[in-house]
Amino acid sequence: MSEALVVTQHDDVLVIAINRPEARNALDAVVAHGVAEAVDELDSSDELRVGVLTGAGGTFSSGMDLKAFVRGETPLIEGRGLCGITVTPPRKPLIAAVEGFALAGGLELVLACDIVVAARSAMFGVPEVKRALIAGGGGALLLPKRIPAAFALEMLLTGDPVTAEKAAAFGLVNRVVEDGAALDEALVLARTIALNGSLAVAVTKQIARATVDWSWQQGWTEQEQLILPVITSQDATEGATAFAEKRPPRWTGR
Structure with a gap:
């Protein structure tokens, strides 16, 4: 560099x-x-x-x-x-x-x-x-x-x-x-x-950045497609499990 x-x-x-x-x-x-x-x-x-x-x-x-x-x-x-x-x-x-x-x-x-x-x-x-x-x-x-x-x-x-x-x-x-x-x-x-789930953070940024260019209905449609891989990810399961077990989560970005 x-x-x-x-x-x-x-x-x-x-x-x-x-x-x-x-x-x-x-x-x-x-x-x-x-x-x-x-x-x-x-x-x-x-x-x-x-x-x-x-x-x-x-x-x-x-x-x-x-x-x-x-x-x-x-x-x-x-x-x-x-x-x-x-x-x-x-x-x-x-x-x-x-x-x-x-x-x-x-x-x-x-x-x-x-x-x-x-x-x-x-x-x-x-x-x-x-x-x-x-x-x-x-x-x-x-x-x-x-x-x-x-x-x-x-x-x-x-x-x-x-x-x-x-x-x-x-x-x-x-x-x-x-x-x-x-x-x-x-x-x-x-x-x-x-400290937060990296996959969720990245997709949240993507939605928030793109929303100014989306129509109302397009926003909901696009968001649904982007969210699905996040809520079905290993990190989403880990987040819920860590909360239930009262421990810090161990994120993998997957």
């Missing part, structure tokens, strides 16, 4: 840290492929349950590396989007731990995550219009699905960043913590999620 990305395992949680603080963790091709490889590892591992995406040096990410772009590099991965996660997010939960700035492509990575923990001084923004560009990596498309449309349009059309507190009021951020504590709080959340 490149030094531009540091991937560490904390028990059953995989922490993916963009490690280009000298460039405000700007996204180039090396970072993009590293993130994609890490989330592939997360999804393919029987041991790993949850991922945390963060940035080193007090910044989440300032977005695409424009110098790399001029050299012909792009952080887009064909068919998978920015860093391989905006079009095809991982099947397992991914938590963003945000310190400092999450701007442009950095915010689009946040939108690919399921839960967001932010430091109090963190700032979130989509400044593309200030450069006569469009937030085409998912910002314009996904932000109005994540927060109320009026707030999304204000962010997208002004290009001005918002504070963590304001992002939390919009519903973009789940928890606001003191500066320097975002990763620790994200790990607390990750470990809480990791």
Whole structure:
């Protein structure tokens, strides 16, 4: 794995840290492929349950590396989007731990995550219009699905960043913590999620993510098909048995 990305395992949680603080963790091709490889590892591992995406040096990410772009590099991965996660997010939960700035492509990575923990001084923004560009990596498309449309349009059309507190009021951020504590709080959340049945967690995420695109009747139909393998799984039997026997469950993901 490149030094531009540091991937560490904390028990059953995989922490993916963009490690280009000298460039405000700007996204180039090396970072993009590293993130994609890490989330592939997360999804393919029987041991790993949850991922945390963060940035080193007090910044989440300032977005695409424009110098790399001029050299012909792009952080887009064909068919998978920015860093391989905006079009095809991982099947397992991914938590963003945000310190400092999450701007442009950095915010689009946040939108690919399921839960967001932010430091109090963190700032979130989509400044593309200030450069006569469009937030085409998912910002314009996904932000109005994540927060109320009026707030999304204000962010997208002004290009001005918002504070963590304001992002939390919009519903973009789940928890606001003191500066320097975002990763620790994200790990607390990750470990809480990791205690649950992994198959049930993955399918619950799939349903919750897809429901915004389903009609009322389609949602019930699709959900029934997705739930059936879960309720007939070994883990479902184990969960009920563990509850009856008053012991911690032993999940297998099957």
